[in-house]
Amino acid sequence: MSTLSSPSLALTGVTGALGGMVARSLAADGVPFRAVARTPSKLPGRLAADVRQAEFGDRGAVEAALQGIETVLMVSGSESADRLEQHRTFVDAAAAAGVRHVVYTSFVGAAADAVFTLARDHGATEEHIRASGMQWTFLRDSFYMDVMEPFAGEDGVIRGPAGDGRCALVARSDVARSAAAVLRDPAAHAGATYDMTGPEALSLTDVARIITEVRGREVRFQDETIEEAYASRAVYGAPDWQVDAWVSTYTAIGSGGMATVSDAVERLTSEPPLSFEAFLRTASTSRL
Structure with missing residues (x-):
């Protein structure tokens, strides 16, 4: 349904x-x-009086859903083999509908040569948005604090080839606060790219230690070789692109490319982002 005055x-x-x-x-x-x-x-x-149905990959439905819209928050689609194709279809439809500004949730270090394989799709999506003629704002998220606890198996071990690398993890709620701030005044953020991070860069050994201290459950990090990482994940029977993404989550941390701490969350929201310890103490862990 829709309201008489369209947003x-x-x-x-x-x-x-x-x-x-x-x-x-x-x-x-x-x-x-x-x-x-x-x-x-x-x-x-x-939650919303004006609701339209559309999937990213359905150009006609997206174009119809975005008629009369000036700014759209494009939350990156679910991980899939054809996510980039879906993103490009959505962007093309948005431009055709007359959208002027896309606020896109991307990933830190998004680029064609990113270590984290899914960040390559984000880089390609950013390029497609830039080429569309629409204004843009990119919120480049780090890995979410929300998924760190589930990384530990039932035996309490986080396994992966991350070595001593560090990552400036961010709480999903801090990204949401930042996105809402941008959307309240999109024009002020046109052409801006913001790295969404927490206040500190942690190794996975640090992550395991903090979970142990806060939850009272012993968790530890076990470094793997890349070969061991692929072997330990083979039992899930996942497609190659998905296993590559799983393993490169850790190699991206190990590369050092995830360690830079940004002040963007505080600049956008006037409040500092949560530390990992504070997140564990105040927020429910997402199991998504």
Whole structure:
């Protein structure tokens, strides 16, 4: 359904964790927006008065859903073999619909030669957005604090070829707060790229230690060789691209490329980001 006065802002990913947080924040402040969802029935009631159905890969549906929209939050799609193709289709549809500004949730170090394989798709998506003629803002997320606990198996061991590398982990809620701040005044952030990180760079040994201290459950990090990492994940029968992504999560940390700490969250929201310890003590861990 839609309201008589159509909003100029649209949000995607509203039925997911990040997009849902952004939607709730803007709704609480009375900011009107259109929710674009693959499955509108999953949208919490009364979160948005203007809801349209569309999947990223359905150009016609996306173009129809974004008619009259000036700014869209493009939450990157679920990991899949054809995610980049879906992203390009969405961007092309947004441009055709007359959207002027795309705020895209990307990844730290997004580039064709990124160690983390999925960051390559993000880099290609950024390039496609730049070439579209629309204004853009990129929120380049680090790895989420939210998924660190599930990295430890039932035996309490985090395994991967990360060595002593460090990562400036970020809480998903801090990314959501930052995105909401950008969307309240998109024009002020046109052409900007923000690295979304927490306040410190941690090794996975640090991560395991902090989980142990806060949860009272012994967790430790076990470094693997790349060969061991592929062998230990072979039992899941996942496609090659997915296993490459799993393993390169750790090699990206080990490369040192994830260690830079940014002050973007505080600059955008006027509040410092959560430390990993504070996150564990105050937030529920996502199992997504």
